[in-house]
Amino acid sequence: MKKLSLRTRVVTGAVVVAALGAGTFGAMSASASSPAAAPAAAVTADTSNRNLQQTTHLTVAAATKAAQATLDAAKKENQRVSVAVVDRNGNTIVTLRGDGAGPQSPESAVKKAYTAVSWNAPTSELVKRLEQAPNLKDIPGTLFLGGGAPVQVKGAPVAGIGVAGAPSGDLDEKFAQAGVAALAR
Numbered sequence: 001m002k003k004l005s006l007r008t009r010v011v012t013g014a015v016v017v018a019a020l021g022a023g024t025f026g027a028m029s030a031s032a033s034s035p036a037a038a039p040a041a042a043v044t045a046d047t048s049n050r051n052l053q054q055t056t057h058l059t060v061a062a063a064t065k066a067a068q069a070t071l072d073a074a075k076k077e078n079q080r081v082s083v084a085v086v087d088r089n090g091n092t093i094v095t096l097r098g099d100g101a102g103p104q105s106p107e108s109a110v111k112k113a114y115t116a117v118s119w120n121a122p123t124s125e126l127v128k129r130l131e132q133a134p135n136l137k138d139i140p141g142t143l144f145l146g147g148g149a150p151v152q153v154k155g156a157p158v159a160g161i162g163v164a165g166a167p168s169g170d171l172d173e174k175f176a177q178a179g180v181a182a183l184a185r
Contacts, residue, residue, distance in 0.1 A: 002137045003043065005157075010103075020152065021093075022078070028157055029145075037046040042093045044134050046063050054154050055088060055158075056087065056088075056156075056158045057087050057088060057158060057159075058087065058093060058151065058158060058159045058183075060093060060094065061147065062182060062183060063085040063093035063094045063159065064085075064094050065178035065182055065183070066151070066159075066161055066180065066182050066183050067083045067085050067094050067096045067161070067179060068086075068096070068182075069178055069179050069181070069182030070083040070096075070161060070163055070175050070176060070178055070179035070182075071083055071096055071098050071175075072125020073174070073175045073176075073178035073179075074098060074163070074165075074166065074171075074175045075098070077171070078100070079166045079167075079175070080098050080099065080100035080165055080169060081098050081101050081105060081109075081163050081164060081165035081166050081172065081175060082095065082096065082097040082098055082102075082105035082106040082108075082109045082163070082164055082165055083095070083098070083109055083110035083161065083162065083163050083175070083176070083179065084096075084110040084112075084113045084161070084163075085105065085113060085151075085159055085160070085161050085179070086110065086113040086114050086117055086159060086160045086162070087117075087158070087159055088117060088157060088158050088159065089100075090114045090117060090118060090160075092110055092113075095109065101164075101165045102164075102165055104164070105163075105165035106163040108143055108145075108147075108162070108164035109147070109162040109163055109164040110162060110167075111141060111142060111143035111161030111162065112139050112143050112145065112147045112148030112162030112163065112172070112176075113148055113159075113160035113161055113162075114142060114143075114148075114160060114162070115141075115142040115143055115144060115148050115160070115161030115162075116137045116148030116150045116157075116161070116162065117150050117157045117159060118142065118160075118178075119150075120150050120152065120156070120157040121150060122148060122149050122150070122173055122176075122177075123143070123144060123145060123146055123147055123148035123149075123162075123169070123173065124146035124147075124148045124169060124170070124173050126144050126148075127144050127145065127146065127169075130144055143162075144162075145169045145172075146168070146170055146172055146173045146177060147162055147163045147164055147169050147172030147173050147175075147176060148160055148163075148173070148174035149161050149162075149173060149177050149179070149180050150159070150180075151180055151183060157167060161176040161179040161180060162176060163175045163176045163179075
């Protein structure tokens with residue numbers, strides 16, 4: 001097979017690109033001139049259907065308010081912490097790393113928040129449960145240290161707030177509780 005010159009390869013490539021571009025432009029032009037498709041019919045759900053469940057979630061604004069209140073409480077006591085707020089499913093809504101907080105603290109805060117919302121209990125209480133069930137600590141994404149607090153609506157967990165970086169889990173949890181309290185205001 002004969003090898004093509006550089007000029008022939010460049011010209012051939014340019015022709016291919018031009019042809020593809022023209023085809024794309026033509027397809028877009030054709031679809032722009034055709035009438036719009038009818039909107040899909042809205043699906044209605046019967047809220048009394050036993051296969052559906054309604055849940056409550058914090059807004060980003062509420063999560064940010066709680067996180068900032070947590071940082072403010074820690075700052076009043078000269079503590080450098082990070083705070084994380086997760087939703088009911090353990091997905092992070094917001095994480096704030098306070099000035100001077102250690103590099104490990106954001107990840108620890110997320111894990112504490114996840115742990116608190118997963119069991120709907122402060123992480124300091126969950127630490128005590130490890131005595132009866134030490135394998136709990138092996139569940140991925142959890143951290144059984146004081147500093148996590150659940151956010152509840154009518155007793156059900158809707159979010160978790162985790163704090164890490166203070167010298168003790170008791171302080172971390174105190175600051176997390178300040179974030180929970182800010183949501184009640």
